Amino acid sequence: MDLSEIIEKIKASLPVILVVDEKNNIISKGSGFIFQESDLVVTCAHVVSGVNNASISLQFSDDEENFVSAKVVVTDHEHDIALLKFQPNRERLPLKLWSGLTSEGMPVIFSGYPFSLMNLTTHQGIISSIIKDPTGMTRYLIDGTVNPGNSGGPLMSTSGEVIGVVNAMRRESGDILSKVQGMSTGAISLHGLDLVELYNALVSNLQLGVGYAVPSSYIPKCQGYESSEENPIKKQAGKKK
Amino acid sequence: MNLKYIHLTNGNYLGFISNNSLFSRDGIYLGWIDGNTVWDKNGQYRGQISEINDVFYILKHKFSVNPIPRVPRAQPVAPTAPVPISNRTPIIVPLPLMDGYDNTST
Numbered sequence: 001m002d003l004s005e006i007i008e009k010i011k012a013s014l015p016v017i018l019v020v021d022e023k024n025n026i027i028s029k030g031s032g033f034i035f036q037e038s039d040l041v042v043t044c045a046h047v048v049s050g051v052n053n054a055s056i057s058l059q060f061s062d063d064e065e066n067f068v069s070a071k072v073v074v075t076d077h078e079h080d081i082a083l084l085k086f087q088p089n090r091e092r093l094p095l096k097l098w099s100g101l102t103s104e105g106m107p108v109i110f111s112g113y114p115f116s117l118m119n120l121t122t123h124q125g126i127i128s129s130i131i132k133d134p135t136g137m138t139r140y141l142i143d144g145t146v147n148p149g150n151s152g153g154p155l156m157s158t159s160g161e162v163i164g165v166v167n168a169m170r171r172e173s174g175d176i177l178s179k180v181q182g183m184s185t186g187a188i189s190l191h192g193l194d195l196v197e198l199y200n201a202l203v204s205n206l207q208l209g210v211g212y213a214v215p216s217s218y219i220p221k222c223q224g225y226e227s228s229e230e231n232p233i234k235k236q237a238g239k240k241k
Numbered sequence: 242m243n244l245k246y247i248h249l250t251n252g253n254y255l256g257f258i259s260n261n262s263l264f265s266r267d268g269i270y271l272g273w274i275d276g277n278t279v280w281d282k283n284g285q286y287r288g289q290i291s292e293i294n295d296v297f298y299i300l301k302h303k304f305s306v307n308p309i310p311r312v313p314r315a316q317p318v319a320p321t322a323p324v325p326i327s328n329r330t331p332i333i334v335p336l337p338l339m340d341g342y343d344n345t346s347t
Binding site for chain 2: 046077131134135137139141167168212214
C-alpha cells in the first residue's frame with residue numbers, strides 16, 4: 001500500500017506537542033492533529049495534563065524552524081482528549097472525519113512523533129478489536145506499533161480520515177514484575193547495577209504491537225463546528241468564499 | 242456516618258467507604274467511588290463494588306481492558322476509622338472476576 005500521497009496531504013496538519021517547564025526542560029511530548037477548526041489541535045489529555053507552570057509548544061514538520069505556542073481550551077480526562085488553540089502562522093487544513101463504518105479488521109494508519117523523534121512517522125495496522133471497558137467506554141485495539149510519543153496522534157483510514165485518537169500502548173507485566181515497577185530506584189541491585197531502573201528501561205522499550213485509540217466520536221465539539229458529520233475541509237473552503 | 246465495609250476475597254477486612262471515599266482499616270485514604278466504580282488514590286481503576294452473601298468486595302474482570310486512568314482527586318479529610326470488623330471466610334470468585342485490590346497492594 002503506497003501511502004505517500006496521503007502522508008503528503010496530512011503532514012502539515014500534524015504537529016508534535018512539547019510541554020516545557022520554565023527551565024526549558026521537556027516534561028511531556030506527544031502528537032496531535034488539526035481538527036474541526038484550522039486553529040484547533042486535538043491531542044491526549046495525559047500529554048498536556050499538569051501544565052500549570054509549563055508552556056505548550058507545537059512544531060509542524062514543514063516548519064522546523066518555528067515553535068508555535070498553544071493553550072489548552074478543553075480537557076476531557078475521562079476520554080483522554082484535550083483541545084489546544086494556537087495562532088496559525090500559515091494556512092493549515094483540519095483533517096477530515098471518517099464518515100464510514102469503523103469495523104474490526106479494517107486497515108488503518110496512524111501518524112505521530114514516537115520516542116524522541118521530531119520527524120513525523122506513519123505506521124499501518126488494522127483495528128484488531130472494538131472493545132468496551134468496564135465503564136462502558138468504547139476503545140479501539142490497534143494491531144500496530146504504537147510507542148510512547150504517539151499519544152494524541154490521529155488514527156486514520158487509509159485515505160487519511162480521522163477514526164480516533166491514539167492514546168496508549170499495551171504493556172503486560174506479570175504480578176511479580178509489576179511489583180518491581182512499583183519499587184523505588186535502587187531498591188534492588190546486583191553488582192552495583194540498579195535492577196529497578198533496568199527493569200523500567202526494559203518495560204518502556206517493550207513493543208508488543210498492540211495499541212489503543214479513543215473513537216473520534218468522543219472528541220468534544222468546539223464552537224463553530226456544528227456536526228460530526230460535517231466535512232471540516234469543505235467548511236473551511238466555504239468560509240473563504 | 243453511613244459506612245460500607247469492604248473485604249478482600251481472601252477474607253481479610255480491607256477497609257470502609259465513607260462519603261464516596263475508600264479508606265483502609267486504619268483510616269488511610271485509598272481512593273474514591275464514582276457510582277459503583279472504585280478508583281484508587283492514583284486514579285487507577287480497581288473494580289466495581291460487588292455484594293456476595295451480604296459482604297462487599299471490589300471485583301474486576303480479570304481479562305478486560307482497564308479504563309483510562311482518572312485524574313487523582315484531592316485527599317479528603319480522613320474520618321475516624323471505625324473499629325475494624327472481623328475477617329470473613331475466604332471466597333473463590335468465579336472466573337473471569339478477580340479481587341481489585343489483589344489481596345495485597347493498596
